[in-house]
């Protein structure tokens with residue numbers, strides 16, 4: 012299978028999936044998401060693969076979420092083979108694949124890119140990684156796993172701070188709030204991720220599968236919120252308020268959301 016927006020490689024027992032759009036700080040468009048889904052399915056079906064490492068190309072970014080420039084240009088996240096923007100299905104797949112998914116966060120993880128690492132089973136971070144949510148700055152939000160599951164990881168107060176204030180946090184702060192499992196020097200990150208992959212490959216795959224499904228069972232109801240959130244987002248990102256956020260980012264100016272204040 013050939014990919015344009017990602018790379019896929021199997022090394023020993025691990026599938027390494029790399030988001031490969033460094034000129035857009037590894038932001039995803041519909042095609043990227045479609046390719047990620049294909050790659051995760053390949054990893055699921057491959058008996059040799061016992062864990063998945065998800066990372067980003069280059070040193071700057073892990074993933075910066077939806078491609079805001081694409082959205083400013085076309086009002087959506089661009090074409091895909093299926094004609095759909097299947098980010099909700101990607102979220103579910105990262106949770107449902109019965110193998111540990113290791114995020115190797117090599118740079119900025121923000122917006123929908125932050126959500127991706129949050130949904131991975133464990134996150135390893137380079138010392139230069141930065142973390143945050145950006146939706147309310149750019150006319151977007153994730154009212155599904157991106158907020159509800161984040162609150163499970165860091166607690167309600169911190170999750171609300173992260174989403175409402177849209178601040179960026181460094182790797183040590185992320186470690187302190189339980190958002191990542193370990194911080195390593197940037198040049199050691201992939202080596203570290205592969206060591207975690209090799210170590211977990213020695214364990215019973217069936218026990219791991221049951222455990223992952225057991226951990227997930229407690230939060231699977233959040234998939235219902237995610238479905239609603241994706242429907243809401245389709246409408247919100249195409250609204251004047253949502254489009255103002257994307258246009259302001261593309262034009263490198265502050266958004267003007269004041270005209271959209273409309274409390275009922």
Ligand SMILES: CC(C)(COP(=O)(O)OP(=O)(O)OC[C@H]1O[C@@H](n2cnc3c(N)ncnc32)[C@H](O)[C@@H]1OP(=O)(O)O)[C@@H](O)C(=O)NCCC(=O)NCCSC(=O)c1cc(O)c2ccccc2c1O
Pocket residue numbers: 034035036038075076077078079080081098119121122123124145146149150151152153241244245248260
């Ligand atoms: C990531 C940053 C904090 C980095 O800041 P920094 O100052 O270090 O670098 P620059 O700002 O100069 O960026 C370098 C370069 O990369 C381009 N870029 C960065 N992020 C994106 C992006 N998301 N899309 C496109 N391009 C991006 C940037 O323009 C620069 O290019 P130049 O050509 O100008 O050099 C900072 O860049 C930042 O805050 N980025 C935006 C982060 C963001 O808003 N992400 C998207 C949030 S919305 C989202 O993710 C989302 C997710 C979903 O799942 C959805 C589901 C359904 C509907 C909508 C969804 C949705 O909107």
